[in-house]
Every structure is written in structure tokens, then in C-alpha cells.
Amino acid sequence: MSVVVTPAARDAGAVTVPTPRANRRGLRHKPLGLVSACYLVVLAAASLIVPGLVSVDPEAQDLSHALAGPSAAHWLGTDRLGRDVLVRLLVSTPGTLVDIAEAVVVFTVLGVGLGVLAGFLGRWTDRTISRFGDLVLALPGIIVLLMVLAVFPGNDLAAMIALGVLSSPVLLRVVRAVTISTRNELFVRAARLSGLTTTQLIRRHILPWLAGPITVQVSLFAAAAVLAQAGLSFLGLARPETAGPSWGNMIAEASNVISTDGWLLVPTGGIVAITVLALGLLGDAVRDVTVGRSTRGAGRWTGLSDAPRPPDDTTATAALLSVRGLTVGFAGTTVVRDVAFDVRAGETVGIVGESGCGKTVTARSLLGLLPGDGRVTAGSIRFDGTELVGLDERRLAGLRGSRIGFVAQDPMNGLDPTFRVGSQLVEVIRRHQALSRRAARQRTRELLELVQFAEPEQVARRYPHELSGGMAQRVGIALALAGDPDLLIADEPTTALDVTVQAEILDLLRGLRSRLGMAIILVTHDWGVLADLCDRAVVMYAGEVVEQAGIGDLYRAPRHPYTEGLLAANPHRAPVGDALPAIAGTVPTPSAWPGGCHFAPRCRFATEQCRAERVAVTVLSRDRSTRCLHFDQLVVP
């Protein structure tokens, strides 16, 4: 689980205190979890109330009705001595639940207490506690349990305490990990600086984050404890038959008559299984709610095939890539709307705008690589005559890498940590060209030389974690070039890197463009990069393209107030010593887009007309367009 501090908040220097997601979406949306919770409550309640109401003695024998199946008088039948199974199950439930509660209390107190201490204090406390946990986890638990039961014969309290202690390191590890990750979050550090005591800090800022993981582990442990308690009782080591009915010894009794009367195993085993199931499902539901995702179907990729196929456009353009009316939605919310631009062969086009304007989503949608439930909901992407929207994953995979290469913002996380650089390159190369292993290794060397590695063999032998950020990005570029693509999409390729390394990567891209003659889409928020590398620019604001122009025109005479504002805020152009002008306000989130012009709330030219309805694109010349009603008011300075 990670704490999300939005980039906007970080930029503003403000520290937002997030609340665990569990608070926002409760168990109400998890029917199975809800049913499980209800079952457990009903079970506990029934076991406490019903035996008092029913006048049947659980030990009352009725040998004339021994081993009778379910009937109106005995809902779950009777056992060998004619005792009512339902009554005996209910009577045995409080004892079982008390046993489980004892084990759970020990498990939780030890696990949470030691876990928070280890995670929060760190240093030797952490080392000592972690070692202790590892040691306990390595103990042959059942042997210790047998010994404990030999010391305290038939004493289930002792057994349950031992079970709790023996299992607690599992919870300890989880709590420690969450505590460490939370402790290092910005808002906790800020809270500490503001003078909260350690106890206050743990209670107010750490424990809320632990609630979810603790609930998951406790419910899973409770399930295991139910099984263990039943097992010990089945063997007669805890809660033996002489001490009254228990779930375990009732199964043992049932096993004696298994051949003649198999029915008895059903209610006795059933109550154990259903209780374990309920605890397990409850844990799953809490996990899904707190982690905020379902784990099923994560690897099902539909590409762009479930997007609506656009009408066939016969007016083929000369452009290599032609995007028209591209609209992308996440779970019903539109985040990119009506985006249109062209990229001609060999041309470099920059997509520029603030964070959260839809640049990355646009770039990824071109390859059908939208994360999670992101979908292209309308529009057309034509690449070299092929319509990509509606194309199935298999054919799209054929284009990826070989015709369109992709370089992402975060180079380190873009590499598989478990394979060497060389083997990752060899695999990609052989995917695109029918080469022998040997030839592919030769090509690997060439590609690594192409991205300016002086010692390609040595780099090929390294694992990703042995690379610096700049090296990893060069490897990422080599991987993107492995299929010799006609179009390279680079999504903020330098943002995650040090300033000195940024220049190195930009030089590399410039050199590659002139050597290989491929078209490049460069997503950036850096005007210097834009001016340096790009022929044309596509300016995006709040999910829309607001202006397009050749790079010189754009700098000389912006035709959209947002472009003008961005240019004024560009540190490269601001006069030294003056305060940097900034556009007041922030980019609205997709759900808060205004009805009219998206930029109107921040715009000095905005009129009633701008707010009234969506503003259409005005084409000014072949390469120039703006989504502004008042573009003519922008005067050249």
C-alpha cells in the first residue's frame, strides 16, 4: 500500500494528509465479505442465545432415535447416542469462539505491538525483534504445541496462547513493513516536525494505515486457528470429549460411524468449513477494499479491440500517424477528449502541457497501452494506412516495437529486474527479426553502441539494478530501437533523470533522429527540450489540444492564452531577477472540467461566450490551429 501525495500538492509545497482508502469505500460494495461478516455475527449470537431458549439438554440421550437423519424434531439429525446434533453444535460454539478469541488476542497484541515497535524505532530494536520473529517462525510449531499440551494436559487456553505466539511473526512482518513505509511518508515526517509525540504519531498517523492489513492477517489467522483448534480437539489433545461437545470431537465421533452413517460428517465438518470460509472471505474483502483493486484478470489485455471502430475514412492523409477525435475514458470518466494531430515521416512533434493534462494518456493510447480500465471511447488513430482503433491485441503487438517504439518516463521500472540487459535485448531483437542467438547478440552490441555505451559487452551482462538512471534510459531507448521503428514515442524521457544526464539523453535522441530518420513524438513539459528537438508542438490543456503550431510560430506568437501563460512561466525566457510569472489556479481534474472552454476559469480573456459551450478548434493555417475564441486579442509582444 502506498500513500499518494499528488504531484500538484508536492509542487505547491503543501503536505496533504491522506486518509486510508478503506474509509471511502466500505465493505458495502463487497457482497461476499458482507455475507461472511453477517454469518460470523449470527453464529456468535446464536451460540449465546439459542441454548438458553431450547430446552433440549445437549447430553440428553435417546437411544431409540440414535443416528437418525435430519427431521422436524432434530434438524441436523442425532448422533450415536441419540443426542441432537444441532443443539450440540450450538452448545460447543461459544467454547470454540472463546478459544479462537484467545489465540487471536495473543496473535494481534504480539504481532502489532512488536511490528510497530520494530518498524517505528528501527535500529537495534528492529534487528532484535526481526531476529526473534524469524526464529519463532522456524520453530516446528506442532512439536512445541504438543509439548505445551503435555505440560498442560487438555488445557486449550495454553494451546491457544502457544498458537498465537507461534503465528505472530507473520503479522509482525506485515505490520513492520507497513509501518516503515508509512513512517517515511512526507505527511508523517511533517507531523513529527510539528512536534507530535511518538505515541500521538503512532496513534493518529500510523495505526489508521495498519487497520486494513491487520484485519486481513487476523481474519486469516482466525481461520487457521479454527482449523487448528478442531484438529487438536479431534485428536483428543484439547477439549476432549469428556469436557463436553466441541467441533473437533464431534467430527471424531462421526468418524466412528462413518461407514454406517456418513451424514454425521456433513454438519460437523460443514460448520468448521463454513466458519473458516467466512473468515477467509472476510479477509479477502477487506484486502480488496483497502488495497483498492481486485486481483482477478490483471493479465487480460484487450489492446484497442474493444474500442468502437471509427467510420472508414477514405481521404488518406500523407501523414505517418493521423489522430482524429481521440477520446479516452477511465471507468466512465473522460480524461482525454477530441484530440487530433498528425505526425509526418521523419518529423519530431512535441506534446506539451502541465502535469495532468492528458499527455501521457494520449501517448499510451496510441499503442493500446492504457493502464487498468482505461479505454479509447471514440476517435481514430491511423498509422501508415492502418486503423489502430478496434485492432486486436495480436495485430497491435505486431506493430509495437517493430513499427512504433516507446520510451517511458521511468527507465528503471521499465526493465524486468530479473533478466540481464543483454538477454532482454536479445529477446526483443529476435521477436522482430529472424536472427540466430549469435547474430542477435551481435545486434545487441550494435544497439548498445548506438546509444553511446563505450563498453557494450559489460553493460549487456548487467542487471537493471546495476545501472544508473541515465544508463537505464539509454538501455530503454536501445530496446525501443531494436525493431527499427518508423515512429518513436518518447514520454517525458528525461523527467526522472538528473539535469546533467538529461542533456546526455537529449543529445542522444537528436543524434538518433538524424542517423535513423525516424519520426518522434516527444511528450514534455520542458520548453527548452521542445525548442531544442521539435519541429512542431501540440499544446494540451485539461484533456484537450488547445493549440498546434510550428515551433518558431509558437514561440513568436502564441495563439492561445494557455500557451502564452506557459511561455511566460518558462524559466529559460524570464528576465533574471524578476519573480517568475505563473498562471493562477491549477489544472482541473477530469471530473471537474468546466462546461465551456476548459481554460476559462484561469483566463484573462474569458467571456460569457467562453463559458457557455464547448469551444471548437479554429484552423489558422496548414500547421496552425487554436481552441480559443479570442485568439486575435493575443498581441505579439
Place this chain on the structure above:
Amino acid sequence: MVRETVRWLVSSLVLLFVVTALTFVLVSLAPGDAARSVLSGQSTGYTNQQYQQMRHLLGIDQPLPVQYWHWLDGLLHGSLGTDLFNGQPVTDALAGRIGPSLSIVLGTVLVAGLVGVGLGIVSARRAGIAGRIVDVITLGGFAVPNFWLALVLVELLAVKVAAFPAGGYVPPAGDPAGWIRSIVLPVITLSAGAVALIAKQTRDCMADVLSREFVTMLRARGLGTASIVYRHALRNAAIPVVTVLGLLLINLLGGTVLIEAVFAVPGLGQEAVTASGTHNLPVIEGIAFYFTIAVVVANLLVDLSYRRLNPKARAS
């Protein structure tokens, strides 16, 4: 590498020491002692003098640290002591009991590894009916008490249809088919929960790995689904799954106690129950020793495969 080995050796010795010492303390704390067990087995009544003599004879009248020291000394000379009741060396008494327990435990780990990982992948990748079926199977395996399952399996597959023996153990030497038939039911029983555990773990890890950035980038580079899922994602997901397999192995050592009781398998678990009932300290101590050795070896195997799978662990 030398440092790693030394660290592993030290932590193994510490574990061995803690477990055997703890066993010593717990057994001697238990009400009653071996002298009473022996004497009450021989005749109906005995005098206090006879009792003290027997304690002396068995060596359990000495202070606990001295007894433990003698045991450690014997261990260094390759002896685990002698059975208090029949004077047989513990190593001999337990020799025949390791095979049955080991066969069941390793068989279960094998089944859990293969079936569990397979089901986990299906569950992570398929949102449709196949994923649902896998989920139901894993939930069932998780919830059914294994001793209950054992009873039902014996009734159905050994008594009603005599496909497998209801209990007992056949050594593999001489009768390999009989050996497999004799461990099938115990292995199925223990596998139900184990498969569920591994499938769940695999499912969660695969889902986590498949949502990571490098998987998107593998797709961006044009790799096919098969390579991404089975070559890249599985290898990354295997790192935590192997850890859980190791914990499972340790857990199964305990699980055999119940299962051996139900299937009347003459293994270490059965002997543990018998010996702890009669305060047969050297035998209990021997079993604890063997179990701890198994734990140590399991940890070593996990550590080695972890290193093999995770290059970061290899470096540090």
C-alpha cells in the same frame, strides 16, 4: 559467499539450540515423568524407593542443565541417546520413521508447487468462468479441515472403492507402485490446503507483477503474451511464491502429525504423539532435532532459489 555460509551456519545452530533446549524444558515441566511411565507399565504399584531408583537409572534425577549437556555431548559424538523404554538407540528407533514423513511432505510440496502455481496463473489471467472455478477450488481447499477430508477420502477411496490402502506405509524399495499408492491419500489430504495457499499466493503475486510498469513496457516492445506471462511475470512472481513454499514445507512437518494419526502412517509425527504421552525425552528430543534439521534445510533451499531468482539478493 563465505560470509553468507557462516551466517547461515550460525543461525542454524542457534535455531537447533533453541528448539532442543526449549523441548528439554517443556518436557521436564510436564506433570509426571518417564520413571512413572515405565514403572506403571511394569506393575500396578511401586514404592517411592523404586521410583527414585528408576529416576536414577534413567538419568533423569540429574539437574536439567546437566542432562542437556549430556545430550549435547552425545550429539557431538553422533548419538541421539537411547529410548527410555526399550534401550534402543534413538537414531535406530527413528530411522524407519523418517521415510514415511518425508515422502508425504515432499509429495505434498511437489503437488502444491505444480498444481497451485498452475491454478494461480489461470485465476490471475482469466476473469471469466475459469477464474471462478479456480477460486471455488482454492476456497474449498482452504476451508475443509484436512482430517475431515482424510476421513471422507478413506471412506470413499479405500473402503467403498478399494483403490488405495486405508492406511499404513510401504517403503519405496522393492515396491515403488505400492509406495505411491500408500502415500496418495495422505498427499491429497495435505495438498488441499497447500494447493489453495500456493494458488492464492501465485494469483496475488502474478496480478501484482502484471500491473507493474515493466510489463507494460514489454508489451510496448512487441513481446507476445506467452513470453510476458510465462517468462517474465512468472519469474518475478516466483520470488515470493518460493518463500511461501518454504514456509509451507515447515508447516507440513507439523501437519503430518494429524495426518499420520488418521492414516496410521508410522512416521515421525505419530511417534511424536506417542513419545510426548510417555515422557520419552530422548525420542522427543530426537524428533525435534530431525524436524529442526528439516527446517534448516528448507530455509537453505529457499535462500538458494531466492538468490537464483532475484539478482538483487545475489549481489548483496
